[in-house]
Amino acid sequence: MNEVVRQAPLVRAHEVSKHFGEGQTRVDALRDVSLEVYPGQVVALLGPSGSGKTTLLNVIGCILEPNSGRVELDGEVVYDGRWLRSDLRRLRLEKVGFIFQFHNLLPFLNSTENVAVVLSLAGYQPAEAKKRAVELLDYLEVGHRKTAMPANLSGGEAQRVAIARALANRPRIILADEPIASLDPASARLIMSTLREINRQDKTTVIVSLHQIDHAFEHCDRIIALKDGRVIHNGPTSGITPADIADLYGVEDGSLDLVKGRPAQGATGGGPRNAPARPAAAPRPGNGLDHEEDLAARVAATA
Numbered sequence: 001m002n003e004v005v006r007q008a009p010l011v012r013a014h015e016v017s018k019h020f021g022e023g024q025t026r027v028d029a030l031r032d033v034s035l036e037v038y039p040g041q042v043v044a045l046l047g048p049s050g051s052g053k054t055t056l057l058n059v060i061g062c063i064l065e066p067n068s069g070r071v072e073l074d075g076e077v078v079y080d081g082r083w084l085r086s087d088l089r090r091l092r093l094e095k096v097g098f099i100f101q102f103h104n105l106l107p108f109l110n111s112t113e114n115v116a117v118v119l120s121l122a123g124y125q126p127a128e129a130k131k132r133a134v135e136l137l138d139y140l141e142v143g144h145r146k147t148a149m150p151a152n153l154s155g156g157e158a159q160r161v162a163i164a165r166a167l168a169n170r171p172r173i174i175l176a177d178e179p180i181a182s183l184d185p186a187s188a189r190l191i192m193s194t195l196r197e198i199n200r201q202d203k204t205t206v207i208v209s210l211h212q213i214d215h216a217f218e219h220c221d222r223i224i225a226l227k228d229g230r231v232i233h234n235g236p237t238s239g240i241t242p243a244d245i246a247d248l249y250g251v252e253d254g255s256l257d258l259v260k261g262r263p264a265q266g267a268t269g270g271g272p273r274n275a276p277a278r279p280a281a282a283p284r285p286g287n288g289l290d291h292e293e294d295l296a297a298r299v300a301a302t303a
Contacts, residue, residue, distance in 0.1 A: 016069030156187030
């Protein structure tokens with residue numbers, strides 16, 4: 001794993017809580033969550049479904065407002081009992097790249113256009129945006145699908161287009177919400193290897209939620225484990241034990257081979273690791289993709 005020089009945290013959350021509903025229907029998604037993520041780290045969020053991983057990513061990415069606590073992003077306090085910036089979309093555009101489980105490509109745009117539209121929103125000229133989009137698609141080995149519509153892409157191809165979109169404006173941090181959950185093992189390994197290679201080459205910080213524990217051990221520097229909305233483990237990947245995993249998921253201790261970073265014998269593994277070399281590119285200010293319908297509305301508004 002990379003040696004990460006200790007700097008000021010890129011992300012800091014202090015006693016962050018978020019609930020949905022009230023009374024008997026109230027669900028506490030996050031309970032007094034405190035953590036720090038430093039520049040250049042690849043951090044895995046682990047935990048069973050409903051543990052708060054997606055909620056935490058959306059709070060860090062300034063998509064979802066917490067109920068209490070304090071959130072800092074790239075040295076700026078963005079939430080302290082209330083949002084402290086009125087231009088959250090601009091903040092996301094400049095600082096954050098989002099990757100979702102189901103890619104969220106705009107169905108009426110082809111692969112190149114899905115990537116270029118983010119650059120257009122950031123102020124790039126059409127020709128420059130298209131050129132950069134094609135470069136990224138080539139880098140992610142889907143350049144041959146640059147004119148394909150999302151409906152005609154495989155799951156792995158669509159997710160690589162989504163990664164290209166997330167990288168379009170060179171974000172400070174990538175937030176990936178179960179990006180390999182719907183992929184076959186070979187595609188999943190390629191996506192995770194690609195994220196790790198991006199981190200190595202550009203020092204881009206990555207926070208990725210996963211259910212695939214083997215990929216967390218193979219590709220991530222740290223693991224933050226959530227259970228019932230609380231952080232129950234936060235430390236180097238090497239510091240989490242089989243007993244910790246067993247407690248986290250409610251499985252029998254020893255059912256996972258954490259020394260090798262893979263499922264125990266008999267479990268399914270991934271494909272070969274072959275992330276390509278990253279092409280040179282001009283500096284870019286950042287990516288802030290929200291939900292698909294939000295981006296669609298913004299594109300329509302600028303048409």
